[in-house]
Amino acid sequence: MLTHAQRKTFLKFPDLDEGTLHLHYTLSKPELEWVMEKHGDASRLGYAVHLKIMQHLVRDPETLEIPAYVIQHVAAQLQLPPSLYQDYRSGKQVTLKQHRQDLKRKLGFTSCKQLELYRDFSTFLKPHALQLCTGFPLMALLVDEMRNRKVIWSKIGPLEMTVHQLLDWAEKxxxxxxxxxLGEEGQRQIENLLRPHKSSDDTEYQLLGWFREKHLDANPKSITSLLDKLHFLQQMGLPWEALKLIPRSRQEAMFRESRFLHAQQLRQMEKRKRWSTVLLILMDVTVQITDQVFDLHAKIMQAQLRNCRNKYLEDLQDTQLGLADRLAIHQKVGRVLIEARKQGEDPFKGIDQVVEWDTYVKSVDAVTELTRHTEFDSLSLMARRLEHFQQYSGKLLSHFRFGATAADTPFLDAIEVVKELGKDPDMQVPEDAPLDFVAGRWSKFVVQDGKVNPAYYELCLLDTLTRKLHAGDIHLERSRKYRHFEDYLLPRDTWRIHLKQHPLMVAEDFSVYWENQMKRLSTQLTEVDLKLGQDELQDVRMEAGKMVVSRNRRDITVSGKAKRLGKRLYGMIPTIKITDIMLEVDTWTDYQKHFQHFALSKTIEDVQELYSVILAEGTNLSLRKMAHATNPVNFKRLAFVRECFVREETFRAAQAELVNFHTKLPIAQLWGDGEHSASDGQRFLAAQKASDTGTFNRRYGREPGVTFYTHVSDQYSPFYTKVIASNERDALHILDGLLYxxxxxxxxxHTTDTHGFTEAVFALLNLLGFRFTPRIRDLKHLKIFVPDRRKKYPTLSSVVGGGYDRSLVARHWEDILRxxxxIKSGHVTASVILRKLSSFRRRNSLLAALIEVGRIxxxxxxxxxxxxPAMRRVVQRNLNKGELFHDLKKAVFCHGRGEVRDDSLFSQERRAGGLNFLTSLISTWNARYLQAAVKELRSQGEKIDDEVLSHISPLRFEHIVFSGDYVWRQDLLPPEGQLRPLVGMMEAAD
Incomplete structure (x- = not known):
């Protein structure tokens, strides 16, 4: 149930800093008296060490590998040599047992057997088992509660069994x-969903598959089809009220697990599990379809508005083609009129001499038309497109039950008006119909000559509905994107319970928090203002009222040395196929054990099939082509392995294994301490035509694509990746990688570039305990804020933008903590809540308060x-490390023209997971061989500067063969404990 790394977390002796060591391992006077009662120095030291360990960890000391510094600290207090502890451990077992029983009695500790564990702790842990879904956090809670109750444990097996029983109970x-x-009729309906559909020629096609079909084309037909599905699902009487009794985190976990299950896999399940899983799938599909309906509606609206604007510009351009000729006519007529007035003559004779009268009349009409176009609004063309929307709008508005904030309740009445208009084409808008939502350009079209235009009333409402859903003013009950904001957060009456379990890094009391922040900020402002005035800020100067930062020249010098050394070291690394890297790294890490069957929790028998699927995902090769390119293997077998063993969560677990191995390499310590990271998105073209989906991106136009957003540690380990839409801002997804x-x-x-920076992100990262250090492109144009506007900072005055709204933050402090x-408790995913917050209009007071905290x-x-300057260098280097992965990923993602051809998010996430996993394999393999090359050169007496070595990346790939036949030659692996020979060397041992 636990991974090896997770199990090790509980079994190992924790790392102690000096303060913790003194706090928990200093003997009190009564404890010294207990110790001195023992006979012999070895017994006294051993008894004292075990006393403090049991007191601190509530563990059996004999099962722990106790660090020498702990023994030394206790021995120093007794003025005894630490070596006596080994004498104590190797002494009589009877003495050790007697001491253990004596300590348990004095400390009030008890032991607990397997049956007693479940009996005694299940009441406490059952609510958490429903919430947590996975073993590791539940195990942590069990260990903490055992410590609180003074229940000592020695073996982890019984604890794992207890957690397993609790998770099994939670599932049932x-x-x-x-x-x-669910009655017999409901059971029959579920079974029918899993049977082949009679109307389809495909024997594997079921109604369940029909529900899951994606509708990517932004047109009325797609929305109508989706609404038909929702109507069908509505008739099934899904258990929505029961779902509310299940914690949100478990809901999302169950939804994730069910999304990749097919009918065949469901039919193989035990019937109660099958029925409950299908119900979950149907409710998840309902939520997905609901969101998709309004996403497609928004795209249709945007497309129609854009088409009207383009048509208007085309008409205007056509009208302007004869503008020069018409202006020439009016110039001539104008001269005639001026001269006729001067001379007192009849102007019409003069006009007839310069232009024919009919030509002049046409010219005036043309100029009138041109004038009309210059005052024109492209919305005037929308009325003729109403029929396009009415193909689905009545059905859409009638199917959903909308909710609204108090201020937007009239909008719900407006929806009812439009629904009635749809029933009677000749009906006029009632005089008392709400008009509050009509604003901006729509106003002059909705209300014309004091009357409400029905067509524009409906069009304006459909456009406003999209914006209000995104802004949170209108919400839907069964939606993931558009549900009520309160539903995203922990309940007001229970959130403080979760706060105790997941304490934050800031004071709960607002006054204490605010005073601490303002005091620290005042100190910083004074120091920087003084140093700037004395020209003591390295590479920083005030220029035209803006702070300008220059690049450090020393970094450029070191970079040149690193390039030369890197070329030499990589010249020693042997050329290798990607297949051999995968095999070799697996012998180091055993990563394949994490790719377990989704239902049976067992690993695959033929590991070469697993390797082939991973390689296909990471290199963007289809499974059919992989079946031809690798050792003889059946395509259907590879498809089975992919569906059952290779998922986003299995990639995450295996990725963690690689990262943990990579972090422990000595060379990785030169690159960083593993406590800093950077994130960036890399865009890949998509094969799907965006013109069909209605997608438009300001940065990339109509060129379709997806972004793989990756977090990389300062040790060159890509520890997290996810797929995001190319039109989404990176800032929404930063916290996901740090938390999950x-x-x-x-x-x-954590570091990002400008796209990852918002003040809300500044606030949330810091409140969650992360320091946020983005590289902001236009930093010199930003203003700082000061605690007290009355206090002057002479040299910084030109960059001071104002003060803080303390009262605003105070009013919302509890909501900010909630x-x-x-987020920290896992009730809501960070990116989900950030996306919701970012969609709010500025008038949302919670967002405004969060932005105010972010400004601090x-x-x-x-x-x-x-x-x-040291921080600036670290930020730049960490961002460079992330950007270096882009080139490597392009090289690895070499098939299918480097385009993402998967149409479902699940398949895209699996593709991104495979790519990230392969790049991590390469980084780890390169790191270990670079380490071997450095060791070899140093053994020959060469001096290699660690600082220069720290600038060499393990991401070069010129020596790696990515294409060709993929053959798994385990017989060519180097002997255990050795590496492949370096170029020019007979042998290179690690």
């Missing part, structure tokens, strides 16, 4: 909740940026 309890109202990776990395500081706790941290960051 969830099934019971979902099936409580499964490796042993403990990131404390928001952050909801952004100001502190800017002051650090100006005053700390």
């Amino acid at each position: 309890h969830t099934q019971d909740l979902l099936l409580v109202g 990776h499964q490796s042993d990395l403990r990131i404390t500081e 928001l952050v706790t909801s 941290y952004r100001t502190r960051f800017m002051l650090d940026w100006w005053s700390d």
Whole structure:
């Protein structure tokens, strides 16, 4: 149930800093008296060490590998040599047993057997088992609660069994909740969904597959089809009320697990599990379809508005073609009129002499038309497109139950008006119909000559509906994107319970928090203002009222040395096929054990089939082509392996194994401490035509694509990746990688480029305990904010933008803490809540308060940026490390023209996981061979500067063969514990 790394976390002795060591391992006077009662120095030292360990960890000391510094600390207090502890451990077992029993009695500890564990702790842990879904956090809670109750443990097996029983109970309890109202008719309906559909020639096509079909084309037909599916699902009476009794985190986990299950796999399940899983799939599909309906509607609306604007510009251009000739006519007529007035003559004779009267009349009409176009609004063309929307709008508005904020309740009445208009084409808009939502350009079209135009009333409402859904003013009940904002957060009456379980890094009391922040900020401002005035800020100067930062020249010099050394080291590394890298790294890490069957939790028998699927995913090769390119293997067999063993979560677990191995390499310590990271997105073209989907991107136009957003540690380990839409801002997804990776990395500081920076992100990262240090392109144009506007900072005055709204933050402090706790506890995914917050209009007071907090941290960051050149170098280097992965990924993703051809998000996530995994394999393999090359050169007496070595990347790939036949030659692996010979060397041992 636990991975090897997770199990090790609980079994190993924790790392102690000096403060913790003194706090928990200093003997009190009564404890010294207990120790001195023992006979012999060895017994006294051993008894004292075990006393403090049991007191601190509530563990059996005999099962732990105790660090020497702990023994030394206790021995120093007794003035005894630490070596006596080994004498104690190798002494009589009777003495050790007696001491253990004596300590348990004095400390009030008890032991607990397997049956007692479940009996005594299940009441406490069952609510958490429903919430957590996975073993590791539940195990942590069990260990903490055992410590609180003074229940000592020695072996982890019984604890794992208890956690397994609890998770099994949680799964069955969830099934019971979902099936409580399912009768025989409902059971028959579910079974029918899994049978081949009679109307299809495809014997594998089921109604369940029909529900899951994606509708990517933005047109009325797609929306109508989706609404038909929703109507069908509505008739099934799905257990929505029961779903509310299941914690949100478990809901999302169950939804994720069910998305890749096919009918054949479902038919093989035990019937109660099958029924509950199908119900989950149908509810998840309902939510997905609901969101897709309004996403497609938004695309249709955007496309029609854009088409009207383009048509208007075309008409205007056509009208302007004869503009020069018409202006010449009016110039001539104007001269005639001026001269006729001067002379007192009849102007018409003069006009007849310069232009024919009919030509002049046509010219005036043309200019009138041109004038009309210059005052024109492209919305005037929308009325003729109403029929396009009415193919689905009535069905759309009638199917959903909308909710609204108090201020937007009239909009719900407007929806009812439009629904009635749809029933009677001749009906006029009632005089008391709500008009509050009509604003901007729509106003002059909706209300014309004091009357409401029905067509424009409906068009305006359909356009406004999209914007209000995104802004959170209108919400839907069964939606993931558009549900009520309160539903994203922990309930107001229980969130503080979660806060105790997931404490934050800031004071709960607002006054304490604010005073601490303002005090630290004032100190920073004073220091930077003084140093700037004395020209003591390295590479920083004030220029035209803006702070300008120059690049450090020393970095350029070191970079040149690193290039020369890197070329030499890589010249020693042997040429190798990607297949051999995969085989060799697996012998180091055993990563294949993490690719377990989704239902049976067992590993694959033929590991070469697994390798082939991973390689196909990572190199963008189809499974059919992989079946031809690798050792003789059946395509259907590879498809089975992919569906059952290779998923986003299995890639994550295997990725964590690689990261943990990579982090422990000595050379990795030169690249960084593993506490810093950077993230960036890399865009890949998509084979799908965007013109069919209605997608338009400001940065990339109509060229379709997806972005793989990756987090990389300062040790060149890509520890997290996810697929995001190319038109989404990177900032929404930063926290996901920091919170949801499964490796042993403990990131404390994170870096992005400008696209990852918003003030809301500044606030959330810092409140969650991460320091945020983005590289902001136009930093010199940003202003800082000060605690007290009355206090002057002479040299910084030109970059001061204002003060803080303390009262605003104070009013929303509890909601801010609830928001952050909801993220930290896993109740809501960070990217989901950030996307929702970013869609709010500025008038949302919670977002405004969060931005105000973000300004505090952004100001502190800017002051650090100006005053700390070392930080600037670290930020730049970490971003460079992330960007270096882009070239490697392009090389690895070599098939299919490097285009993403998967149409489902699940398949794209699996593709991204495979690509990230292969790049991680390469980084780890290169790192170990670079380490061997350095060791070889140093053994020959060469001096290699660690600082120069720290600038050499393990991401070069000229020596790696990515294409050709993929043959798995395990017989060519180097002997255990050895590496392949370096170029020019007979042998290179690690």
